[in-house]
Amino acid sequence: MTPLDIGLVSIVAIIVMIYLGVYIPIALGMVSFVAIWAMRGNLDLSFALLKIAIGDSAMEYTFATIPLFTFMGLIVSKAGLGADIYAVMNQGCRRITGGIGMATVGANAVFAAVTGSSIASASVFSKMSVPEMLRQEYNPRFAVGVVAGSSVLGMIIPPSAMLIIYSFVAEQSVGEMFLAGVVPGILLAIAYVAAIWFMGRFMPRAVGGRILEQDDLMGWGEIAAKTLPIIGLIVVVLGGIYTGWTTPVEAGAAGSLLGILIAAVRRRINLRSFWETVIETGHITAAILFLITAASMYARMLGIAGLPNELQTILATHEFSFFWIMALLVVLMLFLGTILDTASIILIVVPLFLPLIDAMGLSLVWFGIVAVVAAEIGLLTPPLGLSCFVIKATLDDDRIALKDVFLGALPFAFVMLLVLILLIRFPALSLAILN
Amino acid sequence: MAANASGTLVVVVLIAVVNYDIIARGIFNKPFHGAVEVVQFSMVLIVFLQLPDVIRVGRLTRSDGFLTVMRHRRPAAGRWMANGIDAMSALFMVLVAVAIWPEFLEMWDTKDYFGVPGVFTAPWWPVKLVIFLSACLCTVHFILHIFTRTGDDIPHQESGS
Amino acid sequence: TETIKAVVIDGYPARALWVKEFTEFFIPEVDRRLAETGNYKMDWQESYGGTIVKPKGVLEGIKLGLGDIGIVTTIFHSSKLPSQALSAVTPFVAADARAVAKAVDEIAKEYPAMQAEFDAQNQVYLATGVVLDTYQVFSREPVNSLSDLEGSKVAGAGMNLRYLEGIDGAAGVRGGLTDFYNMVQTGLVDHAMLWPEAASTFKIAEVAPYMLKADLGAVNSKTITVNKDYWEKLPDEVKQVLQDVAVEYRDHVAGIAMDRAQASRDAYVAAGGTIVEMSPEERKAWAMSMPNIAAEWAKGLDDAGQPGTEMLQAYMAKLKDAGFEPVRDWAAEAATN
Numbered sequence: 013m014t015p016l017d018i019g020l021v022s023i024v025a026i027i028v029m030i031y032l033g034v035y036i037p038i039a040l041g042m043v044s045f046v047a048i049w050a051m052r053g054n055l056d057l058s059f060a061l062l063k064i065a066i067g068d069s070a071m072e073y074t075f076a077t078i079p080l081f082t083f084m085g086l087i088v089s090k091a092g093l094g095a096d097i098y099a100v101m102n103q104g105c106r107r108i109t110g111g112i113g114m115a116t117v118g119a120n121a122v123f124a125a126v127t128g129s130s131i132a133s134a135s136v137f138s139k140m141s142v143p144e145m146l147r148q149e150y151n152p153r154f155a156v157g158v159v160a161g162s163s164v165l166g167m168i169i170p171p172s173a174m175l176i177i178y179s180f181v182a183e184q185s186v187g188e189m190f191l192a193g194v195v196p197g198i199l200l201a202i203a204y205v206a207a208i209w210f211m212g213r214f215m216p217r218a219v220g221g222r223i224l225e226q227d228d229l230m231g232w233g234e235i236a237a238k239t240l241p242i243i244g245l246i247v248v249v250l251g252g253i254y255t256g257w258t259t260p261v262e263a264g265a266a267g268s269l270l271g272i273l274i275a276a277v278r279r280r281i282n283l284r285s286f287w288e289t290v291i292e293t294g295h296i297t298a299a300i301l302f303l304i305t306a307a308s309m310y311a312r313m314l315g316i317a318g319l320p321n322e323l324q325t326i327l328a329t330h331e332f333s334f335f336w337i338m339a340l341l342v343v344l345m346l347f348l349g350t351i352l353d354t355a356s357i358i359l360i361v362v363p364l365f366l367p368l369i370d371a372m373g374l375s376l377v378w379f380g381i382v383a384v385v386a387a388e389i390g391l392l393t394p395p396l397g398l399s400c401f402v403i404k405a406t407l408d409d410d411r412i413a414l415k416d417v418f419l420g421a422l423p424f425a426f427v428m429l430l431v432l433i434l435l436i437r438f439p440a441l442s443l444a445i446l447n
Numbered sequence: 448m449a450a451n452a453s454g455t456l457v458v459v460v461l462i463a464v465v466n467y468d469i470i471a472r473g474i475f476n477k478p479f480h481g482a483v484e485v486v487q488f489s490m491v492l493i494v495f496l497q498l499p500d501v502i503r504v505g506r507l508t509r510s511d512g513f514l515t516v517m518r519h520r521r522p523a524a525g526r527w528m529a530n531g532i533d534a535m536s537a538l539f540m541v542l543v544a545v546a547i548w549p550e551f552l553e554m555w556d557t558k559d560y561f562g563v564p565g566v567f568t569a570p571w572w573p574v575k576l577v578i579f580l581s582a583c584l585c586t587v588h589f590i591l592h593i594f595t596r597t598g599d600d601i602p603h604q605e606s607g608s
Numbered sequence: 609t610e611t612i613k614a615v616v617i618d619g620y621p622a623r624a625l626w627v628k629e630f631t632e633f634f635i636p637e638v639d640r641r642l643a644e645t646g647n648y649k650m651d652w653q654e655s656y657g658g659t660i661v662k663p664k665g666v667l668e669g670i671k672l673g674l675g676d677i678g679i680v681t682t683i684f685h686s687s688k689l690p691s692q693a694l695s696a697v698t699p700f701v702a703a704d705a706r707a708v709a710k711a712v713d714e715i716a717k718e719y720p721a722m723q724a725e726f727d728a729q730n731q732v733y734l735a736t737g738v739v740l741d742t743y744q745v746f747s748r749e750p751v752n753s754l755s756d757l758e759g760s761k762v763a764g765a766g767m768n769l770r771y772l773e774g775i776d777g778a779a780g781v782r783g784g785l786t787d788f789y790n791m792v793q794t795g796l797v798d799h800a801m802l803w804p805e806a807a808s809t810f811k812i813a814e815v816a817p818y819m820l821k822a823d824l825g826a827v828n829s830k831t832i833t834v835n836k837d838y839w840e841k842l843p844d845e846v847k848q849v850l851q852d853v854a855v856e857y858r859d860h861v862a863g864i865a866m867d868r869a870q871a872s873r874d875a876y877v878a879a880g881g882t883i884v885e886m887s888p889e890e891r892k893a894w895a896m897s898m899p900n901i902a903a904e905w906a907k908g909l910d911d912a913g914q915p916g917t918e919m920l921q922a923y924m925a926k927l928k929d930a931g932f933e934p935v936r937d938w939a940a941e942a943a944t945n
């Protein structure tokens with residue numbers, strides 16, 4: 013078998029196993045183990061691969077950003093920072109049709125700057141935003157769709173667990189990846205707001221809703237009290253990374269400490285809920301890093317098979333155009349997005365494309381943004397769309413079926429696709445902030 | 448569970464150590480030279496001390512739509528498949544344990560360390576030992592899944608997406 | 609003609625100086641020599657930049673057979689490869705990559721310690737590479753003397769943090785090469801120790817426009833090794849060619865490093881940097897302020913049953929013969945300890 017055959021057979025095997033319900037890291041690890049054995053006829057080499065992947069992967073300094081930013085996101089949700097920013101945004105947008113939807117997007121974009129994951133965003137905002145929209149007689153599908161769509165911002169606007177994972181796979185600086193994510197994240201938020209405006213203007217029935225006169229508006233003092241903590245946190249975290257005062261790891265640790273202080277001052281945590289938050293952090297970290305470890309075993313297996321070299325040769329002889337490579341990437345990611353979670357998609361697809369992108373002299377930072385946004389679309393698409401699952405589970409409302417969540421999210425998935433095409437066409441959107 | 452609790456404590460230690468380094472370096476001109484090693488070390492501890500618990504509560508990343516359908520339509524076949532998957536997972540963790548054990552012995556014998564002598568060093572063997580014990584515990588939990596068949600009905604969303 | 613497959617690994621990307629020269633110098637040279645007799649032909653698979661191992665994983669990757677030939681970055685492995693720190697523990701001797709590469713490589717071949725360390729990692733030593741000419745001090749503010757370093761924060765990495773131990777109130781701050789620009793820019797540190805080529809690559813002149821030419825010295829950091837099981841199966845002719853070409857590669861890379869160093873110093877000045885020569889008295893004062901880390905190193909090896917002190921003496925003698933007068937004779941003190 014040529015390296016290419018091994019690569020293809022292993023991908024098919026992994027996809028079949030995942031579809032059958034095998035734990036994703038186990039599927040990646042087992043296929044890699046067996047592939048090396050089949051390829052070299054040497055079981056020792058399979059064990060060697062296992063040793064080196066397990067030993068290397070967890071011992072990565074920058075991976076400390078994963079528990080730190082996860083913890084920070086969880087603790088600031090507990091401290092009520094998401095609810096605060098939502099209340100402020102909502103008051104600001106109260107006179108516009110679909111304004112509450114725009115407020116949800118805006119609040120999500122701000123909250124995204126202090127949380128590393130979309131799951132936190134999805135659960136925080138489905139609890140606050142959806143009941144409020146239903147009260148104002150918005151179409152339920154629109155209500156859940158807005159929350160699902162904007163939860164994705166949590167993973168694109170830094171800090172982001174996915175950008176961290178990408179920077180490990182592609183050996184890029186976490187700090188640079190974070191900075192590159194700022195403009196695309198804001199762009200996506202603006203595109204969502206525009207889409208909501210468009211839907212409110214041309215498809216009012218799909219949006220629904222009526223404007224309620226709010227009788228008790230917040231004064232400036234209360235607005236300040238609700239926004240200053242989160243702004244302070246953003247300044248410490250992103251400001252620290254942007255100016256170089258702190259490494260991303262240090263920014264995460266400082267943000268976590270600040271989050272604890274805010275939650276403690278507001279009396280929103282006790283020892284018990286603090287402990288639960290830490291356990292949750294540990295679970296998420298262990299699951300992600302075990303997945304990364306298994307995926308790094310898989311990527312190294314492809315390396316030993318010589319797949320990257322083969323792909324480069326193919327690229328050199330066939331002169332594939334930029335357009336076709338990108339088209340292939342997007343189609344593959346959308347397809348995998350239907351059944352896989354974002355981290356798995358990035359870990360499986362990126363190693364296949366890196367040699368091509370590198371050989372074409374394209375920026376690996378830009379490619380990371382493209383890969384992460386493309387993979388994130390999968391959060392919104394059935395049958396496996398994690399953001400939609402979380403919203404359904406958090407709402408726990410029989411009037412809203414999982415199908416409604418997916419249908420409501422569909423327009424937002426489409427907007428993401430449009431933004432993705434913009435990001436591919438105009439790399440400066442991702443890279444300008446770095447220079 | 449002890450592994451889980453100590454893994455959890457490490458998260459707190461991680462936050463504390465990094466903040467200590469920031470303050471010690473920024474204000475007192477006395478950076479903590481072991482910060483990088485301690486962070487690396489804690490990552491291994493967090494991951495491998497928590498992994499058995501992640502498996503125990505059934506939150507390891509998977510896509511179980513097909514399995515759920517099978518369980519509803521053909522309960523016997525569905526159970527058979529789920530057991531097969533857990534058995535294979537147990538086997539994988541055994542392979543990990545088998546791969547790591549000699550590493551532990553070697554590190555124990557040679558007293559190998561990481562870091563720079565005179566600046567900060569930490570021994571390797573505890574890292575390898577934790578991974579080995581974790582792999583053994585994970586194996587046990589996968590096998591327990593087969594005999595209890597619980598804990599895999601909640602949605603799986605751990606990969607953080 | 610028999611074809612022999614060779615998987616070459618390094619965790620650094622193909623554009624790194626020593627990796628690029630492996631592709632453009634080492635491999636073609638081996639191919640050329642083998643073609644002269646026509647008995648053997650190599651089938652190279654080059655896997656760099658993390659496709660099989662990360663930079664710290666090359667040693668283990670070669671040990672376990674994931675690669676056949678590798679470029680090990682030895683400074684990551686103080687514990688497994690203690691004797692490789694030879695040039696790092698002897699600062700203020702030679703700021704010439706060629707001389708240091710040659711001296712370390714000869715020590716490796718004349719004394720068993722270095723080869724034995726690699727042998728314990730199931731690999732065969734071929735040659736040592738030096739890719740930087742010398743560490744210098746890059747500063748935000750004008751610097752002239754050692755007293756300018758007192759009470760300040762200095763970014764460094766690995767063994768060179770120990771060079772600061774004797775300077776009053778100076779604190780070494782650890783950082784990766786990619787962090788140094790930000791560390792200096794933000795005032796997190798006042799100075800950074802790195803070599804001119806890195807300074808030019810990372811545009812250090814923008815934030816640290818004063819270079820104190822302290823000539824701390826060149827440091828060996830790369831060793832080419834071959835998996836032992838793979839080596840034993842190789843025909844003698846191929847072994848010989850690999851060994852010979854590795855030595856040429858050693859000198860070739862060191863030569864390029866020196867050329868680049870000169871070009872980088874020029875680029876630093878062109879970018880607005882000022883180079884301040886450190887006076888001989890000041891260099892002497894710095895060297896004398898340090899603990900004798902060379903003697904510590906030699907004693908560590910002696911205690912482990914290796915000829916540490918002898919290696920140190922031989923190394924210093926080789927550099928002296930090559931015309932480099934040490935600012936501090938690390939070996940003389942080691943002998944009397």
Ligand code: NA
Pocket residue numbers: 123124125126127128129165166167168169170171172
């Ligand atoms: Na975020």
Ligand code: NA
Pocket residue numbers: 349350351352389390391392393394395396397398
């Ligand atoms: Na999906």
